[in-house]
Amino acid sequence: MSNYIKIFSGSFIEVQRIFSELEKINICAIIKDESESARLAGFGTFxxxxxxxxxxxxxxxxxxxxxxxxxxxxxx
Structure with a gap:
């Protein structure tokens, strides 16, 4: 069972804005980007x-x- 919970999904700009705000209040967030993971693995993305x-x-x-x-x- 994962100790991390998804709290938001959206566009790159939305995610970066929220991530920045979370950092300001010392919350360690993780960004998960499936398209980037696929690209790094050699799969094409659209x-x-x-x-x-x-x-x-x-x-x-x-x-x-x-x-x-x-x-x-x-x-x-």
């Missing part, structure tokens, strides 16, 4: 795929609160 952000289960509540706050700020 366009820029979606990426995922994963956080350790111990930081889940703080990370979800940060994402909620960020999305509220972006909508204003």
């Amino acid at each position: 366009g820029q795929g979606f990426q995922e952000i994963h956080v350790h289960k111990d930081e889940l509540d703080r990370a979800l609160k940060a994402i909620k706050t960020l999305s509220t700020e972006l909508q204003e």
Whole structure:
């Protein structure tokens, strides 16, 4: 069982913005990019795929609160 939980998936720009905000509050997030993994393995990819952000289960509540706050700020 993995100790990391997916909390967000989206475009490269969205993921980078959220990842940066999580770093500011000392949350260690991991970006998972299936298209990049496929490219490195020698498989072709079509366009820029979606990426995922994963956080350790111990930081889940703080990370979800940060994402909620960020999305509220972006909508204003």
